[in-house]
Amino acid sequence: MTLPVSTVPGPHDERRLIRKARTGDRAAFGELYRQYASMVHGLLLARVPPDVADDLLQEVFLKAMIQLNQLRDDDHFGAWIAAIARNRAVDHHRHAREIQSSEGLLELLSMEPNYSLLSEAQLALTVIRSLPDAYRETLTMRLAEGLSGPEIAVLTGLTPESVRVNLHRGMKLLRERLRQVDPPVGKRSGHK
Numbered sequence: 001m002t003l004p005v006s007t008v009p010g011p012h013d014e015r016r017l018i019r020k021a022r023t024g025d026r027a028a029f030g031e032l033y034r035q036y037a038s039m040v041h042g043l044l045l046a047r048v049p050p051d052v053a054d055d056l057l058q059e060v061f062l063k064a065m066i067q068l069n070q071l072r073d074d075d076h077f078g079a080w081i082a083a084i085a086r087n088r089a090v091d092h093h094r095h096a097r098e099i100q101s102s103e104g105l106l107e108l109l110s111m112e113p114n115y116s117l118l119s120e121a122q123l124a125l126t127v128i129r130s131l132p133d134a135y136r137e138t139l140t141m142r143l144a145e146g147l148s149g150p151e152i153a154v155l156t157g158l159t160p161e162s163v164r165v166n167l168h169r170g171m172k173l174l175r176e177r178l179r180q181v182d183p184p185v186g187k188r189s190g191h192k
Contacts, residue, residue: 015074022068029068033061036078039155040085042141046129047089056092060085079157127177128170135170138163 014035020028040060044053064081071080128139137156141147149167153160 014077018068018071018074018077021065029065032077036081036155037061038145038147039078039141039152040081042145042147043082043085043137044089045125045144046133046136046140047086048092050125052092056085056088060088063088076157078155082156123181124174124178127181128174130177131170131173134166135173138166139170139174142167 014032017028017031021032037057041053041057044056044060047053048056060081063084067084071077125140125144128136128143131139138152138158141152141156142149147155149163150160152158153163156163158166
């Protein structure tokens with residue numbers, strides 16, 4: 001799925017778009033979608049498989065469009081739609097068990113059909129999904145969606161320092177967990 005290129009909205013522009021979207025202006029809501037789709041997709045991708053994330057992305061924005069009048073503070077649209085995305089992913093996994101440890105990671109990988117055929121990107125994404133939420137989300141937005149640290153901060157409402165810390169600690173933990181994967185990345189059958 002090709003997502004629209006994210007541009008970080010200015011607060012004045014965003015409030016104007018929200019007001020217009022509340023009156024039924026589909027073009028205004030389309031612009032909100034364009035600005036936030038990468039962030040929402042990254043949040044979903046941090047929690048669910050890519051094919052599911054694509055479907056849930058549409059569901060999240062449909063729900064947001066229907067419930068836009070419930071947004072209490074127009075300056076917090078990013079945090080509001082992020083919460084909708086997180087809740088939708090939780091609903092999707094309501095009956096699935098959470099991965100609690102790196103031992104669970106190896107078990108998860110062994111359950112993947114054709115584990116030996118997973119690309120390094122697919123393997124990394126699977127490992128990212130085993131990380132704590134804060135690291136999982138920021139890493140996915142950065143690595144899978146291509147958002148910069150400042151863009152992540154503006155879109156999610158986190159401070160730039162929090163995003164930097166989450167990215168730094170998340171990358172460190174990701175490297176540690178990737179080293180634990182047996183056989184090592186790049187040495188599985190079919191890879192050089």
